Amino acid sequence: MSLDRREFLVGLGGIATALAVRGVGAQQQxxxxxxxxxxxxxxxxxxxxxxxxxxxxxxxxxxxxxxxxQCTCVLDVYTCRTTDFSxxxxxxxxxxxxxxxxxxxxxxxxxxxxxxxxxxVALTAPVKEGFNYVGYFAPSIVLATGGIILTMMLRRxxxxxxxxxxxxxxxxxxxxxGTTDAELERLQRALREEEL
Amino acid sequence: MTLxxxxxxxxALLMGxxxxxxxxxxxxxxxxxxIISGERGLYATAGFVGLxxxxxxxxxxxxxxxxxxxxxxxxxxxxxxxxxxAFWGGQAGSMLFWCLILAGYGAAATFTNRSKNRAxxxxxxxxxxxxxxxxxAATVIASNPFERLEWIPPDGRGLNPQxxxxxxxxxxxxxxxxxxxxxxxxxxxxxxxxxxxxxxxWLGAVRRWALISWVFLTLGITLGMWWAYIELGWGGYWxxxxxxxxxxxxxxxxxxxxxxxxxxxxxxMLRKWNVVLVVGTFLLSILGTFITRSGIIQSVHSxxxxxxGAWFAWFLVLAIGVTVWLVSxxxxxxxxxxxxxxxxxxxxxxxxxNLVLVGIAFSVLWGTLFPILSEAVRGxxxxxxxxxxxxVNVPLGLLLLALTGIGPLIAWRxxxxxxxxxxxxxxxxxxxxxxxxxxxxxIRKLSPLMAWGLSGFVTGTxxxxxxxxxxxxxxxxxxxxxxxxxxxxxxxxxxxGGYIVHAGIVILFAxxxxxxxxxxxxxxxxDGDTFKTKDPFGREWTFTSEGISRFKALNRDVVAVSLxxxxxxxxxxxxxxxxxxxxxxRGNPTFQEATEVGxxxxxxxxxxxxxxxxxxxxxxxxxNFNPLVAWVWIGGILMAVGGLIVMxxxxxxxxxxxxRTELQPQHAEAxxx
Numbered sequence: 127m128s129l130d131r132r133e134f135l136v137g138l139g140g141i142a143t144a145l146a147v148r149g150v151g152a153q154q155q156x157x158x159x160x161x162x163x164x165x166x167x168x169x170x171x172x173x174x175x176x177x178x179x180x181x182x183x184x185x186x187x188x189x190x191x192x193x194x195x196q197c198t199c200v201l202d203v204y205t206c207r208t209t210d211f212s213x214x215x216x217x218x219x220x221x222x223x224x225x226x227x228x229x230x231x232x233x234x235x236x237x238x239x240x241x242x243x244x245x246x247v248a249l250t251a252p253v254k255e256g257f258n259y260v261g262y263f264a265p266s267i268v269l270a271t272g273g274i275i276l277t278m279m280l281r282r283x284x285x286x287x288x289x290x291x292x293x294x295x296x297x298x299x300x301x302x303x304g305t306t307d308a309e310l311e312r313l314q315r316a317l318r319e320e321e322l
Numbered sequence: 323m324t325l326x327x328x329x330x331x332x333x334a335l336l337m338g339x340x341x342x343x344x345x346x347x348x349x350x351x352x353x354x355x356x357i358i359s360g361e362r363g364l365y366a367t368a369g370f371v372g373l374x375x376x377x378x379x380x381x382x383x384x385x386x387x388x389x390x391x392x393x394x395x396x397x398x399x400x401x402x403x404x405x406x407x408a409f410w411g412g413q414a415g416s417m418l419f420w421c422l423i424l425a426g427y428g429a430a431a432t433f434t435n436r437s438k439n440r441a442x443x444x445x446x447x448x449x450x451x452x453x454x455x456x457x458x459a460a461t462v463i464a465s466n467p468f469e470r471l472e473w474i475p476p477d478g479r480g481l482n483p484q485x486x487x488x489x490x491x492x493x494x495x496x497x498x499x500x501x502x503x504x505x506x507x508x509x510x511x512x513x514x515x516x517x518x519x520x521x522x523x524w525l526g527a528v529r530r531w532a533l534i535s536w537v538f539l540t541l542g543i544t545l546g547m548w549w550a551y552i553e554l555g556w557g558g559y560w561x562x563x564x565x566x567x568x569x570x571x572x573x574x575x576x577x578x579x580x581x582x583x584x585x586x587x588x589x590x591m592l593r594k595w596n597v598v599l600v601v602g603t604f605l606l607s608i609l610g611t612f613i614t615r616s617g618i619i620q621s622v623h624s625x626x627x628x629x630x631g632a633w634f635a636w637f638l639v640l641a642i643g644v645t646v647w648l649v650s651x652x653x654x655x656x657x658x659x660x661x662x663x664x665x666x667x668x669x670x671x672x673x674x675x676n677l678v679l680v681g682i683a684f685s686v687l688w689g690t691l692f693p694i695l696s697e698a699v700r701g702x703x704x705x706x707x708x709x710x711x712x713x714v715n716v717p718l719g720l721l722l723l724a725l726t727g728i729g730p731l732i733a734w735r736x737x738x739x740x741x742x743x744x745x746x747x748x749x750x751x752x753x754x755x756x757x758x759x760x761x762x763x764x765i766r767k768l769s770p771l772m773a774w775g776l777s778g779f780v781t782g783t784x785x786x787x788x789x790x791x792x793x794x795x796x797x798x799x800x801x802x803x804x805x806x807x808x809x810x811x812x813x814x815x816x817x818x819g820g821y822i823v824h825a826g827i828v829i830l831f832a833x834x835x836x837x838x839x840x841x842x843x844x845x846x847x848x849d850g851d852t853f854k855t856k857d858p859f860g861r862e863w864t865f866t867s868e869g870i871s872r873f874k875a876l877n878r879d880v881v882a883v884s885l886x887x888x889x890x891x892x893x894x895x896x897x898x899x900x901x902x903x904x905x906x907x908r909g910n911p912t913f914q915e916a917t918e919v920g921x922x923x924x925x926x927x928x929x930x931x932x933x934x935x936x937x938x939x940x941x942x943x944x945x946n947f948n949p950l951v952a953w954v955w956i957g958g959i960l961m962a963v964g965g966l967i968v969m970x971x972x973x974x975x976x977x978x979x980x981x982r983t984e985l986q987p988q989h990a991e992a993x994x995x
Contacts (some may be wrong), residue, residue, distance in 0.1 A: 194705050195982050200563055201556055202707070208944050209555045209932050210846050212915045250707035252692075257700055261692045265685035265714050272677050283662035 165196040166215045169222040169243045177230030189233045190223055193240055194250045202250050324389055327377015328468035330894060331418070334370035334425075335462055338365050338455035342448055349444030349516070357444045360668050361432050364451050371458065375422045377469050378415060378603065382408050383597075388474045391415055391467040397480035397906045399877040407491040408481050413615060414467035416494070420611075421457045422501040428454055431506045431531065439527055443515030444776045446506075453505045460633045477906045478875075483916035489549035494544060496571055500539030502606040504572055506531040507605035508641075511597050515648040520593055525583055528600065528795035530969060532579055535603070537965035539573045544958025555917035555932045555981045557842065558716075558948045559954060562711040568610030571683050571770035575603040576677040581729075588734065589669060593658040594649070595676075601645045606683070608638055614689070655925045671729040685714045702889050720772050723831050726824050727753075727780035730787055753779030763860045775834035777828045784821050784828070791818070811967060819967030826961030836927075836950025843945045844934075847883065857889075857947045868896065870883045870941050878902045883933045883941040887922070897922055899933035899943065923952050 166173070181189065190204035197215040199206055206216035219240075226236045240248040252258040345360030346354075378391070382405045387393040395408040411414040428450035437442055459465070484490070507528035514524035541814045546569065547559035562564060579599040586592050612634035612917065639808040649656070662669055689706045696704045730744040756778030757771060765771050788807070795806035811818040839858040847853070847867035854864050868884040887894040900918040905911050920931035 192709075194707065200561065200707075206554045207789055208842075208934055208942075209557065209917065247703040247705050250705055251709040252696070252704045252706060257696065261696065261706065262710070262713075263686070265681065265688055268684055269677070269681035269718070272681060273674075276673055276677050280662055280665055280673065284665055287661035288664045305583070 145224065163307060164216045165198070167196075167243050169226070169239050171226060171231065171235075171239055173229035174231070177228065179227050180230060180232040181227050184234065186223060186227055189236060190220065192233075192250055193219065193223070193239065193248055196244060196248070223234070323377050323380040324386055325377075325470060327374045327381070328466070330370040330373035330377060331458065331462050331466075331468065333457070334367050334374060334421075334566065335458050337367040337370055338451055338458050341367055341451035342455055345444045345448030345451055346885055349448060357447075360451070361436070361447050364425075364432055364447055364454075365429050367451065367454060367458070368429040370420045371425040371454075374468075375409075375418060378418060379406065380408060381468075382406065383660070385478065387476075387478050388470055389467070389806070390469045390471050393471060393475050393478040395479070395481055397478040397695075397877070397912065400478075400481055401486075401876065403488075403491060404481050404486050407444075407485070407494075409487050410498070411481050411492045412467075414461065414465040414469070414499075415628070415800055417457065417461040417465045418467050420498055421454065421461055421496055423619045424450075424454050424457055424505060427502055427506055427531075428509075431509070435527060437837075439519060439521055439523065441517050442510065442524060442527070445507045447822040448508035449503065449712060449748075450661060453509070456637050457634075459590055460630060460637075464633055474708070477908060480904060480906055480912040483878075483902060483913055484553050487549060487553050487743075488550065488812045489545050493545035493677050494655065494661050495542075496538050497542030500535050500537075500542050500567065501569075503531055503535035503538060503571065504576065504604040504607045504979075507600045508536070511600040512645070512648065513766075515597065515645075515652050520597075520652065520655050522587055522590070525596065529580075529583055531967060532576060532600070533584070533969040536573065536576045537962050537969060539569065539576065539961045539964060543573060544955060546961070547665075547958070548955060551951070552919060552921065553916075555919050557930055557944065557948065557953070558837070558934065562686075562689070562708050564690045565610075565614050566631050568613045570686055571606040571610060572603045574679050574683040574686070575599055575606060578676045578683075579603060580596045581679075582676050585669050585672055586598050589661075590659050591661075591669070594653075594656045595654065597649060599676075604688075605638065605641060608634060608641065609687075612638060644755050645766060660832050663791045664815050666742070667731060668734045668737075670724060670727060673819075675722070675725045675729060678718055678725060680717045682715055682722065685718065693961050716769055719831065720769070720776060723773065723776045723780060723827070727776065727783040730783055730821070730824075743859060745786075749782030752782035752785075753777075767838050770835035770838045773831050777832045777835075780824060780828045781863065784825050787821055788818070815967050815970055815972050819964050819970075822964030822967060823961050824964075826957045826959075826964055828957075829960060830957030832951035833950040833957055836953070837948065839864045839949050841947040845943055845945060847885070847941045847943060848939055853945070855945075857927060857929075858949050863929075866944060867941065870936055870939060875902075877906075878904045881933070881936055883931075883936070883943060885943075887929065887946075897931045899931045901933055901935065925952060926950070928952065950965060 189203045190207075193203045195201050195203050195206040195213065195216040196212050196219070197206070199213060199216075201209075202237050203215075203216045203219045206213050207220045222240075223236060226239060231239070237249065241253075246253060252261055253264060330846065341360050341363030343360075344363055345357050346734075348356030348358075348360050369735050378389075380386075381392050382396055383402065385392065385396060385398050387404075391412060391414050392408075396405050397410045400408070404411075408415065410419045421876075431450060432443065432447050435446070439446070474640070500613045510524045510528045510531075514520050543566075544622075546566065550561070550566075551559040578598075579596065582592050582596055582599060586596050612631060615630045615634065664670075689711050692706050693704050696702060727749055731742070733741055753775050757775030760771055760774055763773075788810070791810045792803060792806040795801055795810055796803070799806070799809070801809060811822075841855075841858055843853070843855055843867070845853045847865075849867055849869040851865045852864055854862065856862055865885045865887050868886055871882045871884070873880050873882075879902070884896050884898045886896055897920040900922040902916045902918060903911055904913055904916070917932060922929040926949065928948040928951045930948050932941040932944040932946075934944060936942070
């Protein structure tokens with residue numbers, strides 16, 4: 127028993143240290159409350175031969191909603207540039223988007239160009255590939271697993287009730303086994319009227 | 323007064339040590355004198371924390387710029403209301419504010435339970451005092467709001483303009499009141515685990531605290547959405563920012579607890595699960611605080627960088643470790659009767675409701691922390707934004723909305739087929755009718771269509787429950803509709819207050835769905851220019867520029883654009899949006915420009931004007947039509963009102979009879995008749 131506790135405490139200390147180190151690391155990050163106006167980096171590709179724009183203005187705006195402004199405001203490029211003139215990053219990113227659209231690039235190519243320069247952080251949502259699938263599917267898997275486990279537990283509990291019902295039948299505060307639907311209905315009515 | 327404040331904080335630290343030591347020692351040795359001394363220690367700690375708070379408020383109001391915090395978050399020309407609210411505008415002050423609320427709650431919990439739950443109370447007091455001690459220690463040592471500057475600046479830096487808003491004056495206190503209240507149920511859970519008194523006794527004591535937390539979190543989140551909507555100027559109210567998510571997490575698990583507690587009260591089941599939910603809700607509150615204050619995750623709400631994050635990380639680990647250890651040694655005591663008479667019962671519906679609520683909490687937490695995980699695993703930074711959260715949570719939200727309507731329709735223990743058919747008929751009809759009408763009217767987007775259809779279904783459930791209850795009262799007591807309604811709610815506040823909360827949920831979801839039809843227009847206006855468009859309801863709007871104005875106000879330079887709207891030819895009030903550049907008493911600009919949006923609010927939609935900027939005499943604006951937004955605030959307030967009704971004290975004899983009514987055999991009933 128004492129060994130278990132010691133192991134437990136050692137493990138606890140290890141986790142604490144890891145988290146604390148993580149926390150100390152975080153202190154060294156720049157203040158995220160202030161916008162980083164120097165975060166802009168040019169995204170440039172040569173125009174395609176005989177380039178014609180692949181996107182109209184609405185499609186371009188939709189694309190900009192998938193690109194994250196890099197000034198740490200956590201808004202997408204479109205929202206940031208159209209609601210905040212004090213940000214210099216999103217208008218610059220917007221100009222890059224316009225240039226790439228004029229150069230004949232489609233939405234996927236433009237997104238990839240931004241990813242090549244800024245990394246995946248340029249996108250407002252992770253690309254659906256590789257490890258990112260864990261991000262997308264983990265909630266569904268956990269919920270589905272939880273649902274299966276819960277359903278199995280409910281089934282087991284309802285079986286338990288059927289087994290022990292004869293014992294409980296004589297006890298107060300319980301519904302006797304073999305109660306008919308009509309009797310249950312009367313019980314519900316009686317309970318409701320008691321509440322009133 | 324500043325010195326008194328700082329000294330008080332140090333004395334509070336010592337008093338906290340006293341309260342923790344004596345309470346735990348008293349509980350361990352079962353010595354009443356030590357227990358009482360520990361309780362008094364907690365009251366004294368609360369008193370000194372209160373005095374420290376008065377000290378900081380005095381420094382803020384009198385602009386004592388020798389105090390670093392005052393110089394950092396206020397300026398001499400800041401309106402008094404914002405000098406007061408600057409108390410929670412920065413890291414150190416908000417830590418003291420947390421201490422103040424925690425001290426008040428801890429003292430109140432100890433005082434109100436002084437003559438009951440005596441076996442639990444030393445441990446409750448000790449745990450609450452320990453949590454308070456942590457916060458006081460972190461405040462004094464790592465984030466002291468009374469820290470002095472080596473020289474006294476002529477003026478302070480001022481308060482961030484985005485915090486100079488009435489909503490921001492009350493939104494953080496509401497959230498803190500909600501967050502901090504989760505620590506009291508945590509104290510009771512720890513006490514119950516230590517004393518092995520894990521029956522319904524401790525749950526009865528924590529239920530009201532859980533409700534207090536829930537009501538304040540509901541108000542805090544709603545006010546936060548309102549603040550984001552009117553202040554941040556991006557046209558929405560929820561962007562799945564990590565700090566927003568952090569406030570949602572304890573709300574979700576707290577909601578799950580308020581449902582599952584009913585199963586333990588009525589059936590003696592779910593002991594382990596309820597402990598997990600109570601502790602989990604508290605830990606999520608602390609995790610939220612860690613996220614906000616450590617700078618570990620990028621957020622518009624983050625406090626300035628500080629070394630407080632490590633404190634919270636350690637505290638989280640310690641709290642998790644203690645709880646896991648206590649639960650592990652009390653597993654046998656937490657065993658409860660695991661019997662369910664039927665798969666189709668209200669108990670089962672509540673458990674699925676718990677699953678969905680906790681599932682949403684998990685997905686929100688997962689999405690919030692996934693960038694860290696991704697960076698740790700792949701070394702690549704990513705962003706998890708709105709599209710991810712919506713993709714995962716919209717279906718879960720719809721499922722939750724459906725369960726909100728299903729749960730009350732199913733009987734406790736076992737529902738008969740006839741009962742289900744009768745109970746579901748009207749709500750299902752109303753839901754289908756709403757969906758069909760909207761489909762015929764041209765709504766084709768699946769999510770809003772489902773949200774409104776399900777809203778119709780849940781509304782049907784609520785109306786049916788009230789109709790039956792009111793009808794029965796009218797028959798039994800001869801009351802008119804109004805009196806029957808009031809007495810029905812007053813007589814069974816838990817049940818009908820809960821339905822009012824559900825009505826708030828319905829309104830909220832219906833309003834959320836409205837934003838799927840949001841329209842945005844980016845327009846450039848010179849003086850006298852006109853812009854015509856149609857709103858989502860097909861009405862024609864004309865906006866005419868009345869020009870740009872530039873003027874000085876109290877502590878800011880203002881550039882404003884005014885538009886005169888007409889709708890279907892009917893002139894509306896002028897809509898104005900501003901860019902504000904704040905300055906200090908010497909006229910130096912402070913902070914970046916801030917936007918003040920113009921909002922014209924109707925029941926159907928908001929017309930939302932944002933001045934993006936000006937170029938010469940031309941104004942770049944965004945005009946949004948945001949459908950149903952006003953209903954978000956109404957839904958949030960209605961939920962809080964419902965929560966208050968549920969929470970309001972009620973005489974024991976008036977409470978729901980539940981299963982105390984025994985089923986009479988048919989022949990016995992016949993004999994009675």
